[in-house]
Structure formats: structure tokens, C-alpha cells
Amino acid sequence: MDFLTNIETTVDRDKLLYEIELFKRQDFENIRQESLVFLKESSDLKSLKNELINLTSIEVVMALNPTPSIISLISENLRKTLNRQVILNTSVNESIIGGLIIIFKGKYMDLSVLSRLN
Amino acid sequence: MYNNYLNKIPEVGVITAIFHSIVVVEGLPNAHLNEIVIFENEGVGQVFTLNSDKIEVLILKATKLFIGLKLVRTGKGLEIGVGENLLGQVVNPLGLESSTKKFLIDFKPLGILGRKPVVDFFETGLSLVDLIIPLGKGQRELVIGDRKTGKTEFLLQSLMSHAQNGGISIYCIIGQRQVDILKRAEFLKKKDVFSKSVIVASNSNDYPGLIFLTPYTACTIAEYFASLGMDVLLILDDMTSHARYYREISLLSRRFPGKDSYPGDIFYAQAKIVERAGNFTKGSITCLPVAESVAGDLSGFIQTNLMAMTDGHLYFDSNLYNEGKRPSVNPLLSVTRVGHQTQSPLMRNISRVLSNFIVSYEKMKSFKHFGAEAGELVKDVLQIGEKLDEFLNQQEYKIIPINVNILVIGGIWANVVDQIDYDGLFKKYKEDVSFKKQVDTLISSSNDFDKLVRSIKEDKNIILV
Numbered sequence: 001m002d003f004l005t006n007i008e009t010t011v012d013r014d015k016l017l018y019e020i021e022l023f024k025r026q027d028f029e030n031i032r033q034e035s036l037v038f039l040k041e042s043s044d045l046k047s048l049k050n051e052l053i054n055l056t057s058i059e060v061v062m063a064l065n066p067t068p069s070i071i072s073l074i075s076e077n078l079r080k081t082l083n084r085q086v087i088l089n090t091s092v093n094e095s096i097i098g099g100l101i102i103i104f105k106g107k108y109m110d111l112s113v114l115s116r117l118n
Numbered sequence: 119m120y121n122n123y124l125n126k127i128p129e130v131g132v133i134t135a136i137f138h139s140i141v142v143v144e145g146l147p148n149a150h151l152n153e154i155v156i157f158e159n160e161g162v163g164q165v166f167t168l169n170s171d172k173i174e175v176l177i178l179k180a181t182k183l184f185i186g187l188k189l190v191r192t193g194k195g196l197e198i199g200v201g202e203n204l205l206g207q208v209v210n211p212l213g214l215e216s217s218t219k220k221f222l223i224d225f226k227p228l229g230i231l232g233r234k235p236v237v238d239f240f241e242t243g244l245s246l247v248d249l250i251i252p253l254g255k256g257q258r259e260l261v262i263g264d265r266k267t268g269k270t271e272f273l274l275q276s277l278m279s280h281a282q283n284g285g286i287s288i289y290c291i292i293g294q295r296q297v298d299i300l301k302r303a304e305f306l307k308k309k310d311v312f313s314k315s316v317i318v319a320s321n322s323n324d325y326p327g328l329i330f331l332t333p334y335t336a337c338t339i340a341e342y343f344a345s346l347g348m349d350v351l352l353i354l355d356d357m358t359s360h361a362r363y364y365r366e367i368s369l370l371s372r373r374f375p376g377k378d379s380y381p382g383d384i385f386y387a388q389a390k391i392v393e394r395a396g397n398f399t400k401g402s403i404t405c406l407p408v409a410e411s412v413a414g415d416l417s418g419f420i421q422t423n424l425m426a427m428t429d430g431h432l433y434f435d436s437n438l439y440n441e442g443k444r445p446s447v448n449p450l451l452s453v454t455r456v457g458h459q460t461q462s463p464l465m466r467n468i469s470r471v472l473s474n475f476i477v478s479y480e481k482m483k484s485f486k487h488f489g490a491e492a493g494e495l496v497k498d499v500l501q502i503g504e505k506l507d508e509f510l511n512q513q514e515y516k517i518i519p520i521n522v523n524i525l526v527i528g529g530i531w532a533n534v535v536d537q538i539d540y541d542g543l544f545k546k547y548k549e550d551v552s553f554k555k556q557v558d559t560l561i562s563s564s565n566d567f568d569k570l571v572r573s574i575k576e577d578k579n580i581i582l583v
Binding site: 103105106107108109110115 | 124125128129130131144145146147
């Protein structure tokens with residue numbers, strides 16, 4: 001299950017869900033090596049799939065396309081704050097200039113530069 | 119607008135499913151029932167259902183909906199822009215957006231302390247109704263009948279009569295064709311009463327949520343004018359289609375269906391509107407909800423609901439309509455629960471006499487084919503009955519003042535002339551001030567019908583043109 005801590009965004013999650021389906025069909029050629037090792041070790045693919053679907057997703061809007069290190073940083077901070085694993089659904093909106101906007105369970109937090117300028 | 123509300127209330131929802139006119143939204147954790155929400159593309163919706171993990175929103179105005187579209191709360195219910203500049207306008211159920219004065223659409227009806235008994239007579243201008251099934255200001259009277267039985271003509275005539283007497287009218291058109299809405303507006307303009315009316319209309323193309331709100335908006339506008347001390351006539355055309363749209367919304371929302379697949383709270387949804395009418399300490403709202411029956415069946419679910427929540431009903435009989443009777447109101451099947459208390463003792467007496475007479479006349483009609491062999495009493499009744507039928511058969515949109523009605527009935531009962539020139543009398547009453555004064559004095563000095571008939575017999579010139 002340590003492998004799941006590598007899942008930081010909804011893109012990663014969707015990729016792994018797709019690889020589970022490929023694994024079920026025994027189409028091993030199109031699965032990444034690290035995922036293949038993990039899936040071979042997993043005993044219950046159905047509960048793994050449910051766990052992935054039920055991962056808490058947080059929408060994050062940024063001014064620029066985030067680098068992997070920025071995603072890791074944000075993900076780690078949110079994990080510590082909420083005390084559970086979360087995945088980020090990232091999108092880009094250049095009009096916010098900088099900072100980020102976080103939407104979690106309907107709650108909206110505007111930490112962008114634009115809101116401070118306004 | 120979306121960004122303004124987002125800054126005010128930092129909560130966001132996302133559309134996850136769309137069912138025609140209802141969308142399922144995740145997010146908005148503190149949304150409350152009937153709260154207005156604004157979509158990212160400036161569409162408008164109203165919170166309809168609250169579940170533990172999602173909410174359902176009724177679409178009122180939207181250009182384009184898709185999964186993933188965001189929306190925000192406004193923190194308030196639907197407010198309608200009101201003002202005197204509404205007069206002479208056709209507005210949609212969202213009211214006048216430019217108005218600064220706003221009234222909440224979901225308003226609790228006034229309790230007993232804010233109301234007065236119904237004591238003032240409401241003149242429709244229709245002889246049959248004014249004499250036999252009278253209405254009062256603040257009364258709720260259901261207008262029920264099959265399609266094409268003259269209901270709309272009656273409503274427009276009442277509207278014209280009310281405007282002539284200085285009142286304000288709100289005509290609510292629920293989910294009808296655009297061309298019909300335009301025709302009504304043109305008609306009111308032509309008859310010069312549009313400046314004292316407001317048409318609140320939703321056409322059949324609109325979202326069911328918006329159509330459902332139409333009578334609530336009309337009621338709110340009526341309350342605004344009544345709060346200014348005016349007498350308001352509110353026409354709701356028609357409540358059976360309003361019930362059908364509410365049924366559609368409820369079934370889409372997967373609420374458990376009740377009788378005839380209508381939701382369990384259909385009575386409440388419509389009673390909420392009708393209960394807001396009445397006679398208040400300041401102003402009055404006379405409500406004429408319309409119901410369509412099928413093949414003369416008055417025992418339908420919505421029809422009986424509406425009869426229960428109103429102070430009587432006027433039944434437009436298709437059989438009478440097919441016989442050529444206009445209006446086709448059946449006085450034997452129509453009821454007015456509070457109309458008689460608004461009448462003077464003379465009018466009440468006349469109403470009682472006429473009601474009893476009509477019953478015996480209907481029975482005597484079967485003796486018509488006996489001709490000369492029928493007894494004298496039967497012949498007299500049939501003769502008076504025929505004259506009464508001729509008088510009560512009234513031309514469309516012709517408004518007859520109540521005193522002319524009383525005079526003519528007195529003249530028919532006095533039987534001093536063979537033929538009364540009804541049109542001539544009406545014209546003379548309208549144009550000759552001294553004749554009008556003479557008639558008004560005669561009527562106000564007569565305490566009962568017998569005295570009136572005696573006075574006419576003594577001076578038969580009063581009914582001659």
C-alpha cells in the first residue's frame with residue numbers, strides 16, 4: 001500500500017485504474033514496470049480499485065502548470081493538514097496571476113494573488 | 119455576478135448529473151432549501167432537494183448546462199422586482215430585474231389579525247354571476263370547465279370590469295403558447311385596460327421550474343399592490359397545468375408519487391398560493407384560479423383539491439355552451455360561499471328568488487311541448503323563464519352595471535311590458551345622468567324585491583326607453 005502514497009493527482013489515479021483493467025485482461029505490455037510489480041503483489045484488485053475511487057480529491061487551481069515537486073509539496077501539506085491521503089485535481093487559470101485556489105468538499109479558499117490585489 | 123457571490127460566500131458546487139430541468143450538484147455544504155444559486159455561465163437555479171451528500175437544483179434560467187459546470191450560493195431566496203412600473207408590462211416569473219424594490223416570492227400568508235371579512239361586492243359585469251352567484255372582494259372563486267367553454271372570455275370580462283372600477287389586475291398565464299400570451303396582451307391594450315394590468319407569463323418552452331414559479335410571482339406582485347391599499351384581481355390560468363408541471367419536476371426528482379402520480383404535497387403547493395389572497399386591513403386580493411375539467415368530470419384529483427381550497431366555484435358547462443348559452447355558467451352547479459354576504463338585502467332577495475325560480479323553470483321546461491294545454495301557472499313561469507334566458511344570454515365582453523341588472527329583473531317580474539329593450543336601457547343608463555340617478559334612487563329605496571316590483575308596476579316608464 002506504500003505504492004498508493006505515490007498517487008498524488010487524479011491523473012495518477014486514473015492511470016492506475018486503467019492499468020488495473022489491463023492487468024485483469026493480462027495485457028502486461030502496456031503497464032508500467034513499477035505498477036506491474038505492485039499489482040502482482042496485490043491480492044484483492046477489487047478492494048484496491050474501490051480504495052482508489054474513494055480517495056479524497058481536492059481541486060487546485062494555479063496560474064502555471066505545476067511541476068512534480070510543487071505537486072508533491074502541496075500534496076504533502078494537505079495530507080498533514082487533513083490527516084488523510086488526498087489527491088489533487090489540478091487546473092490552470094492564468095488570470096489568478098499567482099498563488100492557488102483550493103476547492104474541497106464544496107468549500108472554496110482563494111489564496112491567489114489576484115484576490116489580494118482586489 | 120458569479121464572482122461577486124463567490125467572494126461573498128466561499129462555497130462552490132459542481133454539476134454531476136443532469137435530468138432535463140433538474141441538475142444534481144456536489145458541494146455547497148451549507149445550501150438551504152429554495153435558495154437561489156448562480157451558475158458559472160450566469161444561469162439561475164433554485165435548490166429543490168437537500169440530500170446528505172448532494173443537492174438537486176431546479177433550473178430557472180440557463181443557456182448551457184454540462185457536467186462539471188460550477189455554481190455558487192447567493193444566500194437568499196428568490197426575490198421579485200416590484201414597482202408601479204410593472205403596470206402595462208408582460209413579465210416573466212423572475213419579475214422586473216431593473217427594479218430596486220424586491221419582495222420575497224415565498225411569503226407566508228397573513229394570519230387572522232391582518233385580515234377582514236369579505237364585505238365588498240366584486241362586480242364582474244356578467245349578469246348571471248352578479249345576480250345569482252355573486253363574488254366579493256377578497257374571495258377565492260374557482261373557474262372550472264372543459265376546454266372551449268368560455269372561461270377565458272369570463273376572466274377577461276371580469277378584468278375589464280375591475281379596471282373600470284379602478285382596480286388593478288394581475289393575469290398569470292402558466293405554461294401556455296407564446297402566441298396566446300401575445301393575443302391576451304393585444305386584447306387588453308385594445309380595450310384600454312392594459313395600463314391597469316400586469317401579465318405574468320411563462321410559455322411552454324420555458325423550464326418547468328420557471329413555469330412552476332409563475333403563480334408565486336403573480337401572487338407576490340398582487341401582494342405588493344394590495345399593500346398599497348389597492349383592490350387587486352389575481353387570475354391564475356390555469357392551475358391544472360401548474361399541477362402537471364409540478365408532477366413532472368417531482369417525478370424527475372424521484373420523489374415518491376401519490377394519487378395520479380402527483381406528489382404528496384401538491385395540495386400544499388397550490389394552497390400556499392391561494393391562501394395569500396383575501397380581504398386585508400389594507401387592500402384586497404380577489405383570486406380567480408382556473409381549472410380545466412375533462413368531459414365535465416368535477417371529481418378529478420386536482421379539481422377537487424382546488425374546490426376545497428377556494429370559496430366556491432363557477433362551473434362552465436359544455437352542454438350549455440353547445441346549446442348556445444353565453445356565458446355557459448351552470449347556476450345550479452356553481453357555488454359561492456361568501457359572495458352573498460357582500461350583497462345588499464335587495465340583491466340577496468333577488469338572488470334567492472332567481473335561484474328558486476331557475477330550479478322550478480328547469481322542471482317546467484319539460485311541459486313546453488304541451489303548448490296551449492299546459493296550465494296558466496306553467497305558462498307564466500315559462501314566459502318569464504324565456505325572458506330571463508334572453509336577458510342572461512349576454513354578449514361577450516359586455517359589462518352591465520349591477521343596478522341595470524336589478525332594474526331589468528324587476529321589470530321582467532313586474533311583467534308590465536311584453537318586451538324590454540335591454541340594450542336600450544343599458545345605453546340610457548350609461549349616457550343619461552338623470553335616468554341613472556332615478557334608477558339608483560329607486561333601487562336604494564327598495565328594501566326587498568316585492569317593493570321594487572311594485573314600484574316598477576306603479577311607474578312602468580322607468581323600464582321604457
